[in-house]
Amino acid sequence: MNTTEKFEYDIEFFNREKEKEEIMRILRAKPNFINFIYGPINSGKTTLITNLIENLPENYVVFYVNLRRKSIIRYEDFIRVLFAIEEGGFLKKIKNIFTKVLKHITSTGEKTLYKSHGIPVDKSLLETFFKEKSNEDVFNYLVEYFKNIAKHKTPVLVIDELQMIGDLEIDGKLIYKLFNFFIGLTKELHICHVFALSSDSLFIERVYAEAILQGRCKYLLIDDFDEQTIKRFLEKYKISKEEQKIAYDYLGGKPRTLADYILSNDRNKYIEQMILERKSEIKSILRDVREFGDEIKVRDTTFPVSHEVLLETMKKFKDVERRNSDEINETAKRYLVSKNILFADCVKDYVKQQSKLDLLAIREILKEMK
Numbered sequence: 001m002n003t004t005e006k007f008e009y010d011i012e013f014f015n016r017e018k019e020k021e022e023i024m025r026i027l028r029a030k031p032n033f034i035n036f037i038y039g040p041i042n043s044g045k046t047t048l049i050t051n052l053i054e055n056l057p058e059n060y061v062v063f064y065v066n067l068r069r070k071s072i073i074r075y076e077d078f079i080r081v082l083f084a085i086e087e088g089g090f091l092k093k094i095k096n097i098f099t100k101v102l103k104h105i106t107s108t109g110e111k112t113l114y115k116s117h118g119i120p121v122d123k124s125l126l127e128t129f130f131k132e133k134s135n136e137d138v139f140n141y142l143v144e145y146f147k148n149i150a151k152h153k154t155p156v157l158v159i160d161e162l163q164m165i166g167d168l169e170i171d172g173k174l175i176y177k178l179f180n181f182f183i184g185l186t187k188e189l190h191i192c193h194v195f196a197l198s199s200d201s202l203f204i205e206r207v208y209a210e211a212i213l214q215g216r217c218k219y220l221l222i223d224d225f226d227e228q229t230i231k232r233f234l235e236k237y238k239i240s241k242e243e244q245k246i247a248y249d250y251l252g253g254k255p256r257t258l259a260d261y262i263l264s265n266d267r268n269k270y271i272e273q274m275i276l277e278r279k280s281e282i283k284s285i286l287r288d289v290r291e292f293g294d295e296i297k298v299r300d301t302t303f304p305v306s307h308e309v310l311l312e313t314m315k316k317f318k319d320v321e322r323r324n325s326d327e328i329n330e331t332a333k334r335y336l337v338s339k340n341i342l343f344a345d346c347v348k349d350y351v352k353q354q355s356k357l358d359l360l361a362i363r364e365i366l367k368e369m370k
């Protein structure tokens with residue numbers, strides 16, 4: 001069932017041919033790198049990867065793990081999200097879990113069998129992991145697991161919202177163990193493709209600066225739709241040229257915002273409302289800092305955030321949409337990124353607004369202050 005059947009009004013997946021092609025190129029080559037998919041919030045990262053998974057040829061087996069909204073504070077929580085217990089069905093009947101999993105994969109050709117479910121294990125093995133409390137065991141187990149699958153098919157491991165475990169300490173930082181595990185699967189053993197998704201640009205910045213990952217990763221930006229794509233997307237739904245231009249000028253290229261624009265029964269009002277809402281949100285953040293102050297933590301040290309510096313930083317976008325990272329105050333940048341107002345691309349070394357709406361809202365706020 002697709003979404004258009006499920007709901008009376010909705011918009012189907014659009015385009016992304018270039019990005020899909022790029023990911024397919026990666027998938028056709030020997031696994032060599034950890035692939036980080038990053039981009040502004042709501043740019044369509046998860047949707048793109050989900051759509052791609054659903055249409056992959058049969059020789060791939062995808063394990064999709066989404067860490068969003070999972071509260072992971074202990075070792076057990078992490079294990080629970082990584083694995084999916086297979087109590088009944090095929091795992092129960094056969095003692096050797098690998099053989100059974102492989103048999104199922106090869107016989108049905110099911111590609112997305114485990115999508116959203118994590119990595120299948122039986123209950124007793126999962127309990128062993130809980131008891132042992134050693135994540136070495138888990139990662140060793142997983143390496144063997146993927147090695148076995150790789151004899152028959154190409155495994156693809158997708159971890160969405162990786163920043164959720166960015167600070168998790170389990171015998172030291174879990175993320176480092178995970179990175180080493182990913183390096184093992186890709187650069188060293190070449191057995192499994194690894195994709196990590198995140199819209200947290202501060203997290204990606206940390207990853208990018210990480211010494212153990214140097215030369216071992218590829219970064220793929222999934223940005224909001226560009227001007228041409230926005231217009232083609234709207235054209236498909238018979239939106240007039242004039243309204244296409246208005247959408248580009250005022251809303252920008254977030255697919256969901258554009259979909260709501262298409263579905264709106266008063267498009268001008270929709271835009272007015274969106275800008276008004278975003279303005280109120282940003283003004284409230286600024287007011288908060290002005291009245292009560294705030295701080296931002298960088299490597300265990302907190303730095304105060306100044307209302308004046310925030311405004312100065314915003315003024316840098318009065319006439320231009322992008323700034324080189326060096327032109328922007330770093331504390332203000334991190335603060336505004338953490339509040340989802342700015343998006344920082346550390347790979348391409350620039351800073352811009354999270355969306356066109358943010359840009360227009362900020363410009364209006366600055367105008368009102370004069």
Ligand SMILES: Nc1ncnc2c1ncn2[C@@H]1O[C@H](COP(=O)(O)OP(=O)(O)OP(=O)(O)O)[C@@H](O)[C@H]1O
Pocket residue numbers: 011012013014015016040041042043044045046047048198199254255256259
């Ligand atoms: N290519 C597309 N065509 C049509 N709609 C899309 C497309 N990509 C995304 N959307 C719409 O935008 C919404 C947000 O997309 P998605 O959740 O994939 O973004 P994201 O970048 O993963 O967000 P986050 O930053 O929260 O992780 C989707 O629910 C879908 O409605």
Ligand SMILES: [Mg+2]
Pocket residue numbers: 045046047160
């Ligand atoms: Mg997402």
